[in-house]
Amino acid sequence: MFQSFTETSDPTRGAERVSALREAMQRHDVQGFIVPRADEHQGEYVAKSAERLAWLTGFTGSAGTAVVLADKAAVFVDGRYTVQVRNQVDLDVFQPVPVMEISVAEWLKGNVSPGMTIGFDPWLMTRSEVRRIERALESVSARLAPVDINLVDAVWTDRPESPLSQVFEQTDALAGRSAAEKISEIQGILRDKRVVAFCATDPASIAWLFNIRGKDVAHTPLPLSFAIVRAEGRPSLFIDGRKLGNEMRDRLEQLADVSEPDRLLPALHELGSRDGEVLYDASGSAEAIAVAIETTGGHIVEGADPIALPKARKSEAELAGSRAAHARDGVAMMRFLMWLEGEATDGGVTEIDAAKRLEELRAEVGETDGVALEDISFDTISSTGLNGAINHYRVTEKSNRALAAGDLFLLDSGAQYRDGTTDITRTVLFGEAEAARLDLYRDRFTRVLKGHIALAMARFPKGTTGAHLDILARSALWTSGLDFDHGTGHGVGAYLSVHEGPARISKAGHVPLETGMILSNEPGYYREGDFGIRIENLIVVREPREVSGGDRAMHAFETITLAPLDRRLIATRLLTQPEISWLDTYHSRVFGALSGWPDLTAEERRWLDAACRPIVG
CATH class of the missing domain: 3.40.350.10 (Creatinase/prolidase N-terminal domain)
Structure with a gap:
């Protein structure tokens, strides 16, 4: 397995580790210390030896910052992790702070005293971050100062060695x-x-x-x-x-x-x-x-x-490889969804079972196609029921839930093949739900689907940014007073990072989208403590083309992810005819691409045909 399900977060150690850090702060004459979730490369993906934030606080999300003062400490997270952080840190030691509402700089400005010195490791913070905090501290007559050694490292006695994998x-x-x-x-x-x-x-x-x-x-x-x-x-x-x-x-x-x-x-x-x-x-x-x-x-x-x-502007070879990877991945996903449907009858499947099964299927398809599964592209988000409401949930042996009839199951996963990186989310109904519950699921799922389709169908001129398009994915939710707290889409690499800059589709995505970029299209909806819904495909920015009757060439998106959506969750009455046409065309493409797979069985082909049939008629 490329993924461990062992619980690595330990909130019970927070108090003693913060105490040790405070002693180190005293030795180095600083009254506060900033601990970002970063390494010397400022990337999202860090080695175990750089997981300082997780070691100190217990919070294992992919983004966040802790600030430790002599008498208080806080952990700053974005909208993906507001639920997770409360479950992973000692709330008697750390105050969870949503960074969308108050930044690290603003919090420091309100919590430090004149004359205080806040320490930081200059290898773990960018100049932009340093400037923001410096300005805030100077406004209250405090200062930010680099330290010669990282103070967390000074007290992290069993810190792992740096990695030495072969290039x-x-x-x-x-x-x-x-x-x-x-x-x-x-x-x-x-x-x-x-x-x-x-x-x-x-x-x-x-x-x-x-x-x-x-x-x-x-x-x-x-x-x-x-x-x-x-x-x-x-x-x-x-x-x-x-x-x-x-x-x-x-x-x-x-x-x-x-x-x-x-x-x-x-x-x-x-x-x-x-x-x-x-x-x-x-x-x-x-x-x-x-x-x-x-x-x-x-x-x-x-x-x-x-x-x-x-x-970010993928070459034709990279795009061809990515399409091949997604066809391979689509077969694995189709087999997984078929397997899951059978498990709904037999019962007993857990979130961990599901994550393991999908990884096995990806490896099997890679062997058949002659392109091995090198890794998964991130820890699989295998979540059912209330766990689905946690945007970046990571299943562990401690949190593992059994799928129960009537629950929604949200699976966000991806693979690393030598010819491409994949990332796909499907939300499915496990078993049968009672009528009122099913109506609620269908309403929310279809509003998420409408946003997904709106973005997939978008045409846009040169110079358009992700911020310009983000509203398309949210409009159907907004009309009902609903929204989601994560970006609509991120860039994706070519057998590289599953989260790749500089372009993204979000309120903060200000880099123009260009031909050859691969991005995700993943609106969602989350009801805390109840369920979550997300639909994700990867899309490629196509070169501008003339529009019949128009006077300006327009970019469009090509959807390259290939897997059916759960038809039981679609409220057809909420879809327009163009949306139904897009959905039917997409499912036709999925069937055409996957049904000819060399070792597909007759039973699998029948299942795929049923999953991809037209919505109406």
């Missing part, structure tokens, strides 16, 4: 372009920006640039590393040499100067001592990177990671 190649055939071509493109971008270099700190950007992958973090094929890309000359790659076999080292040394990670700071110092400005991503790179350049007199120009946007 391997993502072939040019799968990538669609050689690493040399990509390096040349990024160098051209740097010259256009009139900067001499850029320090890449995002391992996904580095993996894409050099056509390499690794397994340093769970579920995402990243080799943790840094790189300096110069406008002229060879780039430098800073990576632990123990991760490189002889053949991989030879390949990389043809492209770049390869050094150990401890040579990064001297290289940044040297870069700062030379003439010219260095591009720095103030919202995506550690404060320590900028300081290292400035220490020797260097000048930084703040701007976005220049690799992120080219990485």
Whole structure:
């Protein structure tokens, strides 16, 4: 199994660990300390050795920050984790704070006293974060100060070792372009920006640039590393040499100067001592990177990671691989849904059983197709009943529930194949529900479906951002006084991060959507303590095309996820004819793509035919 169901969160340790941290704070003469869920690369995906927030607080979500003062402590989370955090931390020690309502900076401003010093690790916070907090503290005559060592590390006595997974190649055939071509493109971008270099700190950007992958973090094929890309000359790659076999080292040394990670700071110092400005991503790179350049007199120009946007525009080879991965994944999902339907009769299936079964089916389909399942793309959200209301629920042996007749079952999962990354959510009715309950489920499910279809059918001009489109996924919910507290869609990588920037579909998604980007389309609805609904497909931004009778070319989306939706949860009366047509066309595509799978049985084909038949008629 690629996923463990062991409960790693332990709120009972919060008090003693916070006490130890406070003693370290006293030794280093700071009256507060900030603990973000981040590593030196500022990514969502961190190694076990960087799970400082989880170790300190018990909260295991993928985003969050803790602030510990001498007499109080708080954990800041977004809308995905407001329920989870209350279940995972000691509420006598930590105050859960929804970051949508009050930011870390605002909370500090209201809780510190004049003259206080708040410590932070400059490798774990970006310059943008540092500035916001500095301004808030200065307004109340307090200050933010870097510490020489991370104070959590100073008291985390059994901290795991840093990962050392072997680096391997993502072939040019799968990538669609050689690493040399990509390096040349990024160098051209740097010259256009009139900067001499850029320090890449995002391992996904580095993996894409050099056509390499690794397994340093769970579920995402990243080799943790840094790189300096110069406008002229060879780039430098800073990576632990123990991760490189002889053949991989030879390949990389043809492209770049390869050094150990401890040579990064001297290289940044040297870069700062030379003439010219260095591009720095103030919202995506550690404060320590900028300081290292400035220490020797260097000048930084703040701007976005220049690799992120080219990485998000998938090549034709990457898109072809992703479509193939989704067809393979669709067969596994079809078999899973068929299996689950049979289990509704026999009973006894649990959330863990379901997660295990889907992983088995993905592995089997990969073996049949000759493309092995490398990993899942995130911990499977296998949730039934009230657990479904937790946006990013992670099933454990402690929380595991049996699926009961009349409950909704929400499954959000994905796979990592060498040719593509998948992410799909389906909500299904397990067994039969009583009439009033079924009416409620159908109303909410269909409103989520209407938003999903509205986004899938969207046409939009060049320059449109995810923020412009986000309302399409929410409108049918808003009309009934309903909403959801997560983004509607995130970018997805090509055998890389399942959550990829810079584009997203959300109220805060301000990067224009461009041809070749892969994003998720996943509106939802959650009734706390009761049930949850989400429908997710991945979509590709198509190149602009002329519209009959129009005067401007428009982008559109291609849906590449292939799996039927639960027809029992659709209230047809709430759908318009165009929505019904979209749904019937989608199901026809699903049947056409999956019914010809080589080892599909007659029984499976009959089940698929029934699941994909037209909604009306």
